[in-house]
Amino acid sequence: MKKRSMIKKGFMGAISRYARLPSDLNTLHKIGVEIQRIRRKLDEIFQSIERLNIDLDSHVLDDSVEDCGLMDQHCKDDVTMVGFEDEYKEIVDKLVEGENMLSAISIVAMGGAGKTTLARKVYTSSAVKQHFESLVWVTVSQKFKVIDLIIEILKQISSDEDQSRKIDDMNEYEVAKKIRDILMLKRYLVVLDDVWEADTWEQLNRTIKAFPNAANCSRVLLTTRKNDVANHVEMPTHIHALKCLDEEKSWELFSCKALPSYRRLSIGDLDEFEKLGRKITRKCDGLPLALAVLGGYLSKNLNTQAWSDVLLGWPSTKDTQMMRGIIALSYKDLPNHYLKSCLLYLAAFPEDFNISVRALISLWIAERFIPHTPRHTLEETANNYVTELAQRSLVQVVQTSSIRGWVVKIKIHDILRDWCIEEAAQDGFLDVIDGTTTGQIGASSSHSLISYRCSFQDSSEQIFQASPNLRALFGFGLSSVTFPELRFLRVLHVENSSLKNFSELIGGCIHLRHLMLRRCGDVKVPSSIRKLLYLQTIDVRGSLEVSSSLWDIPTLRYVHLDEISLPRGVHIPQTLRELHMGPTLGDLFEDPMPILEMLPCLVVLELHQYTPGTFSFARQFLPGTMSFGAQGFPRLQELRLVGCDFNKWTMEVGTLPKLSFLSFIHCDLWEEIPDGLLHLPSLRFISMNTLKDYPNDSTLDGLRQKGCEIREEEC
Template structure:
């Protein structure tokens, strides 16, 4: 995507320090010239795009040359900027010289940069000459919006649809039938299978997930797990995933277990439990046999345990050697098709502003009928049309409707919806989803950090980058281009998404043809970094299932992503901007990473034996470092804290910090730090916690803060929040004794998790005054009484109390008016539920965990159930 390349380069170059100096010997003038030339080239691209898509290979080559030139220009400009940043950070005598004069090494670097810029200028001139020969015209019409304006208020209220419920439209009866087959105790009590069979896009996974998350299923089964099988799977990986879900095992505890060991652990754990295992998207008839081939992992204790299976193939459903109920998911009829389509295309909050709703309904019913009962087609087309409430557009689509099979119909709908995305930034963000494996559950926060590191999110005056990116995710969900798996109750925003297989295949092909990204899913010896077109260079590569080799990549690669790679080595990639490796073993990492001076994002999650070199401090553009669940062999270098651009730092899974870290915080640079997650391994007595407090005290832009310590957190940590007015998310684990809570929690806080062995004073009088608090988890209060005052906790929706010794819990009227979910864990001295719960108007779900003293005959419990509150017990 050449437009994306030029847009990101122009946005990035505008922020570089090279613009601010007068010491770069004319380089800053050349930078201005390159910006103007790239802006002019961008105006030719719309005219060229139509010719490229029609199959004109010469134009396709020309477009790729523009992208190459843009990236080469950025590399040269950033090299100059890097030199300037590095000199500003130098200390002492040499630092003074480098700021007011030029060292010989700097002059050599500037000469090299100047020569490179001249080469790029010649290349751009040749591109302009080619435009004339190819008859590509300047196009200044239809200027794209840079960003999405807010369509709704940021307080996520009723206008924001529940996408999961909408996608279930038309399947209500089938939902009830399948739930009944799973939980009915009168049915076969032996281990049996319920299979949902239908073609791609028919709604199998949506229906199965709604069944899986239903309250009746959750209460009926003592252990549940969901795994997506897909076309490429390993039995050992599925079993490990199931084990983690049902037993809560961490990655490192099972990483070295073989298939027999994992299977036996699962068998022994499930032997006395009623369980449900969901196998989503099964392709092969022998899948069940493969995951049970060495040991019978899933025992039949004749207690009503079940397997729920979804597949496109009926022979897969019939092959399982167990009692099987096969449910053929039918296409939606005309009435249900219109119901789903209208929820997407004409939602209730938009109908009031449409002049002639009847005309849209008439056209919409005809369009819905054309989708042949496929929920995915109905949802995507409806999402597209909801953004184009123009009767002529609807009529034109109906007139031009392709008379082809479902596969081509889906491709045409997808292409139309993709082209309708508001701008090239947005289209690039959507195509970026091809970087993830099929059926991958995507963390929205991690995705946004990738988008920002790639400069795919534009700077705007109204919003910080993360806010704009979250608007993008919401828009993609409204258009049904991604599936929403869950939202944050505290913030309202979407937390996890996945992309349907059909959309993933389309994105992968489009990204490869565009030269935007190449996803490689071959085994060792077969992988190649070349794109589908010989004249395109892949600047972004995503690898999966490679074994024992150096990752193949061209020297100009800007982004490298890898998933479940076994023993791979990184090549030297001078211009790398993004390195994201998950659940892999890396060789020679420390010797390569220090030279990647352009790096914006470093994410190594679930990896083995990683060493962070001291040279990491040279990565002066680094925005995100994420090494969660990774085995780190080294201390975290102090040089990390000198990086001025850090926005998100995740150092958990028992990270080892040096005793003085971050002792150099007195000259700390990363003032824009927004997320800070630190999980400290056991530390010695010489750990300078005071330095950590100084470090944190300077972080006045933080929005997310999480601190976990093997040794107890000193009580004075609660005093550091006075200087953090933007904090919305705090997690602290764990204190030894807190005599009382500090009243200085920021008023902006929406989620607070606080664990202590002992909290001596009632925490509620302090916490109930926080006006924005939505989610609260507290552990360790040892007082006998607790009081929640009238008007307290005005926005609290979720409350979890763990190991409270409270005997009396008083709740005044009008307290916690929005509380929906209450969890009580191990509050053994609470012999009966407080009567005040009956006066909470919004309470809909009560969870009692390891509280056998609260019987089913508890009066308050019975009355809550009579009012419609769902009561769930565990342990």
């Protein structure tokens, strides 16, 4: 455009154009040479694809589980810290310098101001990691149980990860004392995120002083919306009042969301967008959450009329009410009702809950929120939905895969969650009942509709009354629960709870598609589970006993078990996409691969071995040979082996054609790593914790030369 505006008219213009002709011809020649180079490179790539016999279409479009969930850098809320650079440095300096005695830093600001983002960036900084020997992060939230918080803290600082089941059985004093004993010998940092009550610190130390002052520069970092909370911690405390972003920093954050760099080149009137955008940012009063959500919305509406409409319709209210209006605007702009349902569904999880994307996708599929689209699997479409919500800043990305970059965990800001809870209740979509709420399952808080879904959180009720039409039931932190008969239930998702009558209930839930029981004590899955002919997902890790009749269910897609008999070949469900399990004692000397490799749809396989109840790798998986046949595992992309020992590993040519990630942790390979790995056309990443035992392994050297990344994973 600049060049075109410089061209003059008339005689002088003609002279000017001819004078520049040699320069223009030289530029065109360079462009032509570059195009030829790119064409040659593409030809080489496609020749390599043909030579390696890679089916490009099926690999990219049909079999990729989560490649559609890849995140651009601008979407990652946990690494975007526009405007907080100076405050970040100040807080890091105060944590690693200063007095020897235990002290605290409190980050105080209103909701949506970026407290957690700043704290997370500090927590993950190299200076903090190098300075402190033990790092702990827990989210407190408005409703918390002391025992749950300190158990989580102990699990994070305990070096013996195999004791997690024992920790769950400890009482409050035992857990607090164990924390004290460990931290007394270490320089530690404890982050308490989202603290609401002034006496939270006292409650954590009420049975015994769990966090000792060992005069070794240990620190506490907390985030809160309340000044009285920040002042109430019983130790020297520096209060850091987080300021709202100034106008220039507001524009920087907004523009990286609304006008990402990869889209700017296609925008003709960029100056006009910037003029409107700067007016919009001034309206947001420097609130990062408002800037991010509004920027995400406008990035999907790149026309000046839409941007002008935002200014014309700006609400007269401030702070929270302004934020609610922005959320409603972004929600209404979601492209279809499926995606709107997927967003409202996040309200079923507790405040500040880290949501597993894989678990969430299985829930969405069970609820039929994911439509069938040409040449894409349901999982691919669901991952597109996750990416869409993240790009709009309606969810926060907590964790991405360090290997491939796709989204692994997300969470929803509590302001957004509160809005979703109200919206879901008004529509009869979902009811959320916590420990301070009374009501019956399926009785919507609007009192005018019957909700088809309900989420109970931190409740001690013994027996729940339910609408007979209930479709989905969530439970988090429930005590001694007895469920009623729920004949139409499609989703039962319960975590960290005690269930009384599960064995009697489950046989009657013939429409169930998703069954999740995590950390639910002595739950037994009876043989009547074979009646659940529509079941797609079962995750009962931590349950004592699972009937082998599970394998009679023909629709299984995702199976997560601690242990069960390995199914006989005739019973194996051909629909299985993910299998996570550990072999039982009777299978220790049998190679499971000849059976499992026949699964035509299997994409993820994880086998692990430990002693039930202790999580100790004392019993090992010891088949004579682990073998992979020539036609085995046609679609497997991820293979994880944990605590599995074998004295020989054979691989026939043609096996595992789509395998891209291989992990073997706590595995003793009695011979050298098999050279058959060199013939896997798609292998890109290997993770192992025994790399030092193979310093000169020729197979590993060959894999590196082929571009395979090999990582040593810490134990």
